[in-house]
Amino acid sequence: MEFTSKGIYCRLADVYLDPWRPVKKALISHGHADHARWGHQNYITQQDNVPILKHRLGAISITGVPYGATFVINNVKFSFHPSGHVLGAAQIRVEHLGEVWVFTGDFKIKSDGITPPFEPVRCHTFITECTFGIPVFNWPNPQHVHDQINQWWATNKNQRKTSLLIGYSLGKAQRLLHYLDPNIGTIYTHNAVGKMSQVMEDKIKFPKYSILTPETTKKDLAGCLVLAPPAAAEGAWLKKLGPYSSGFASGWMLTRGARRRRAIDQSFVLSDHADWPGLLAAVEATQCQNVITTHGYTDIFAQYLREKGWNARTEKTDYEGEVLETDKETAL
Numbered sequence: 001m002e003f004t005s006k007g008i009y010c011r012l013a014d015v016y017l018d019p020w021r022p023v024k025k026a027l028i029s030h031g032h033a034d035h036a037r038w039g040h041q042n043y044i045t046q047q048d049n050v051p052i053l054k055h056r057l058g059a060i061s062i063t064g065v066p067y068g069a070t071f072v073i074n075n076v077k078f079s080f081h082p083s084g085h086v087l088g089a090a091q092i093r094v095e096h097l098g099e100v101w102v103f104t105g106d107f108k109i110k111s112d113g114i115t116p117p118f119e120p121v122r123c124h125t126f127i128t129e130c131t132f133g134i135p136v137f138n139w140p141n142p143q144h145v146h147d148q149i150n151q152w153w154a155t156n157k158n159q160r161k162t163s164l165l166i167g168y169s170l171g172k173a174q175r176l177l178h179y180l181d182p183n184i185g186t187i188y189t190h191n192a193v194g195k196m197s198q199v200m201e202d203k204i205k206f207p208k209y210s211i212l213t214p215e216t217t218k219k220d221l222a223g224c225l226v227l228a229p230p231a232a233a234e235g236a237w238l239k240k241l242g243p244y245s246s247g248f249a250s251g252w253m254l255t256r257g258a259r260r261r262r263a264i265d266q267s268f269v270l271s272d273h274a275d276w277p278g279l280l281a282a283v284e285a286t287q288c289q290n291v292i293t294t295h296g297y298t299d300i301f302a303q304y305l306r307e308k309g310w311n312a313r314t315e316k317t318d319y320e321g322e323v324l325e326t327d328k329e330t331a332l
């Protein structure tokens with residue numbers, strides 16, 4: 001496996017893993033825009049990711065493969081294994097003459113209840129993200145966070161305020177939606193969130209929700225919860241809401257700087273990436289000797305691993321991990 005200007009390249013099979021420039025054949029770990037880019041001639045991905053990629057990228061040539069099934073290209077064996085990141089997300093295992101490499105794409109260790117949980121895969125070399133690869137990142141219990149969100153909504157409703165809950169339209173939004181308590185009130189989604197959720201509704205159970213339309217009125221939305229992506233959290237349409245309280249769900253909400261950067265009323269610490277203990281547990285579980293860090297706190301995490309005895313290094317990629325800026329909304 002080589003790191004080239006187009007992406008992570010397996011020369012023997014002539015395929016790229018999550019390439020960031022257009023290529024002939026791309027193996028795609030999951031549907032976020034920094035991993036699944038437009039313009040490849042052929043896409044191969046885990047089968048639950050096929051409808052997501054078609055929704056995002058339109059008419060593409062794509063093959064879906066179930067988790068655990070081996071496919072062979074020029075004597076190189078490939079398979080997809082759950083990464084627990086978002087629906088359809090997979091680690092990509094690559095084997096040739098007994099040597100095994102695993103590429104994580106993005107992953108999280110703790111099950112979210114809507115995505116098949118992370119499966120440790122033994123390998124010699126582990127190519128891993130480390131978006132949250134410093135010790136300060138240690139996630140709270142996600143169930144407590146979902147309870148906090150429902151309590152926040154109920155409190156806002158008592159004050160006749162609309163609750164504007166912000167989360168990325170692919171993955172985070174469906175996780176938030178799944179755990180909202182419809183007994184509190186009515187749930188609306190922004191169009192981008194609603195359309196993506198419809199793509200997944202045969203795989204994930206959702207409470208009843210309506211997609212916002214130009215006809216939805218201020219009166220309709222009083223006391224309701226509106227689920228929207230970060231890019232929609234600013235703009236003229238907010239005038240529709242009347243009095244509202246905004247909440248943002250992201251791993252970055254653990255840091256005071258990130259909370260301050262956004263004009264939000266309430267922060268919820270919820271991420272689809274591994275925290276520091278999760279990253280370490282994943283590396284250990286693979287029983288690998290070599291680690292290559294691709295995005296996030298790459299140098300710090302690689303250095304820590306070297307001190308602990310791994311042969312670890314960083315390679316430059318175009319992956320972005322969990323980003324906060326509104327203009328990069330689709331990258332998550």
Ligand SMILES: [Zn+2]
Pocket residue numbers: 030032035085106321332
């Ligand atoms: Zn991702």
